[in-house]
Amino acid sequence: MKFFKYQALGNDYLIIEPSSLSEPVRPELIRRLCNRRFGIGADGVLIGPWLTSEGAYGLRIYNADGSECEKSGNGLRLFARYLIDVGHAPEEGLSLYLFHLGETIEVDFLPVTKAIRVTLGNYSFGAMALGVNTELPQLCDYRLELDHEIFTVSYVYLGNPHCVVWVNKPSAEFAQTWGPRISTCSLFPQKANVQFASVQDRSNMQIEIWERGAGYTLASGSSACAAAAVAYKAGLVDTTVTVQMPGGAMRVDLRANHTIALTGPAELVYQAQVISDF
Numbered sequence: 001m002k003f004f005k006y007q008a009l010g011n012d013y014l015i016i017e018p019s020s021l022s023e024p025v026r027p028e029l030i031r032r033l034c035n036r037r038f039g040i041g042a043d044g045v046l047i048g049p050w051l052t053s054e055g056a057y058g059l060r061i062y063n064a065d066g067s068e069c070e071k072s073g074n075g076l077r078l079f080a081r082y083l084i085d086v087g088h089a090p091e092e093g094l095s096l097y098l099f100h101l102g103e104t105i106e107v108d109f110l111p112v113t114k115a116i117r118v119t120l121g122n123y124s125f126g127a128m129a130l131g132v133n134t135e136l137p138q139l140c141d142y143r144l145e146l147d148h149e150i151f152t153v154s155y156v157y158l159g160n161p162h163c164v165v166w167v168n169k170p171s172a173e174f175a176q177t178w179g180p181r182i183s184t185c186s187l188f189p190q191k192a193n194v195q196f197a198s199v200q201d202r203s204n205m206q207i208e209i210w211e212r213g214a215g216y217t218l219a220s221g222s223s224a225c226a227a228a229a230v231a232y233k234a235g236l237v238d239t240t241v242t243v244q245m246p247g248g249a250m251r252v253d254l255r256a257n258h259t260i261a262l263t264g265p266a267e268l269v270y271q272a273q274v275i276s277d278f
């Protein structure tokens, strides 16, 4: 099975073309591939492309635990980088369109910085209507009591669920301790991606991340967008925010109509082939 490994600020994905798969994708296969000791190691897997009748490049996105994921800012950006690198998509300088779970998504290449920008669809602060176990229409600076600790959390939905937790100083240890508990608490029947966030000034934020389905990660595009959207709603930042994560920084632009553009690097690590029977 031929695969490519890509990374964006340490958020790593395997890319496998459908023609390289001898059988339909199984969660066990994804889990084995993503396992950092028994497999190759990755935060997730992208399967694609196939071409739609409109000329968009279709893909599916899986988390390391084998669950299918509705949105991944870095996954989409890495997939676009791959399409260019292997010659599926026209050379850099043009926009291209990806097709993921019924949605067409624009990706642009920024020639000077070589960064890749993805425009994510609408985000929403709806809570009760969007799968949160609450009767409140929104969870905004909500007081969450868990295991004798109190957190101030906000929920935002970007196609996938995010819970932004305000902290004085984000730390990996705190994220690894509380991320899994908040992600799986009774408020979130679908689980949630959790960001531990602080605001430096009107253009800069810092987050640590616990991803649903992948655990602690060095970066997450949709998490950066979630944190920026919540901070903007709280009046703490302007529309362009640099979000610092352990793996590096990404730019988030909050646009009209609740759309978000996410810009950052995307790089090939290596390509290889799995010989053993997975």
Ligand SMILES: N[C@@H](CCC[C@H](N)C(=O)O)C(=O)O
Pocket: 011, 043, 063, 069, 070, 071, 072, 073, 074, 075, 160, 161, 193, 211, 212, 213, 214, 219, 220, 221, 222, 223
């Ligand atoms: N790394 C991704 C986020 C992946 C989505 C998440 N684990 C989920 O289950 O929703 C990103 O860059 O956005």
